[in-house]
Amino acid sequence: MAVWRGLTLTLGILITAAAQSPPCASDESFNAIANTCSCNLTMYITTDSLPTPSLHCLPDQMRLNLSKCQLERNRYDSENLHLLDPSCVGVQVNEDIAQIIINTSISSPTCGTSMTVNGSHVVYANSLMIPAKVSTSGIITRNNARLAFDCSYPLSMPVSLLTVLRPILGVIALTAPEGIADLEATLEAFTDSNFSVPYNQSFRDVYVDDPLYVSVKIDNLDAAFSLHVNRMYATPTNDTNAVPQIDLMTDGCPSADVADLVAVMNNGNTNEARFMMKVFKFLWADSVYLFTDVQVCSGYCIPVCSGEA
Structure with missing residues (x-):
């Protein structure tokens, strides 16, 4: 009879607490005693390996997603996952199923993240430390696990801005080779040397021999790297293979034929390159791309141009 009274009391707590329960994921059940959600382990089967994580290499961070309840079913401690730096821990997010998500920045590497550079890529690497779960009887039946992961980002990429000079030059997405990661660069024209007044054809006409100030920038670029404009050229259409092509800059310096049209203000020592360009016009066209x-x-990687020390 004492057992049945205990069950009746437990059922009463469940009914009372249901209205105040936290939202649970589809693979969790509400735990009335603790007033929390807990994994419904009957939805998973025990395996000898870790659940397959999902790694996202984002422009400014690395992100790992793991199934919380599959970790629990495999007898791992989902509440104490951390990176090489123990202070960098996972958080639970309910996206249909309960997931543990761990983020780490690459723009200012922390959490024990290492950075290496080879001839073509910069590689950020870390490890996820996954402790074994201690059973209610006080035993451990799994080894602790360590999951190494890394993201590679290319050092070189082509940039094309298919926007006519008449409006403000816009934002283009840079897709890295082999789809490893995406970076974003901004190319804008300004009417003042302080780069504070964007050029916009709706408010101001542009005339031949007017100075324009051109900025090429990658936001959130790691301070260990710099942006370098190798080549800048112009065509009368938005076709990169159009003829003629006027080389304004080659190897990071003003081209000899148009040296009086372009002046380098900053190139190869920050996340932004800046230039002064005098406006010119194609004889047979109104647009300059x-x-x-x-x-x-x-x-x-500051270029040394002819005439410089």
């Missing part, structure tokens, strides 16, 4: 080839380099 600009294209650039951009490279990310480790440290500084």
Whole structure:
């Protein structure tokens, strides 16, 4: 009879607490005693390996997603996952199923993240430490696990801005080779040397021999790297293969034939390159399109142009 009274009391607590229960994922059940959600382990089967994680290499961070309840079913402690730095822990997010998500920044690497550079890529790496779960009887039946992961980002990429000079030059997405990661560069024109007044054809006409100030920038670029514009050229159409092509800059310096049209203000020592360009016009066309080839380099890569020390 004491057992049945205990069950009756437990049922009463469940009914009372249901209205205040936290939202549970589809693979969780409400635990009335603790007033929390707990994994419904009957939905999973025990395996000898870790659940397959999902790794997302984002422009400014690395993100790992793991199934919380599959970890629990496999007798791992889902509440104490951490990166090499123990202070960098996972958090639970309910996206249909309960997941543990761990983020770590790459723009300012923390959490024990290491950075290496080879000839073509910068690689950020870390490890997820997954402790074994202690059973209610006080025993451990799994080894602790360590999951190494890394994200690679390219150092070189082509940049094309298929936007006519008449409006403000817009934002283009840079897709890295082999689809490893996406970076984003901004190419804008300004009417002042402080780069504070964007050029917009709706408010101001542009005339031949007017100075324009051109900025090429990658936000959130790691301070260990710099942006370098190798080539800037112009065509009368938005076709990169159009003829003629006027080389305004080659190898990061003003081209000899148009040296009086372009002046380099900053190139290869920050996340932004800046230039002064005098406006010119094609005899047979009203539009001028600009294209650039951009490279990310480790440290500084300031070009030494003819006439400079």
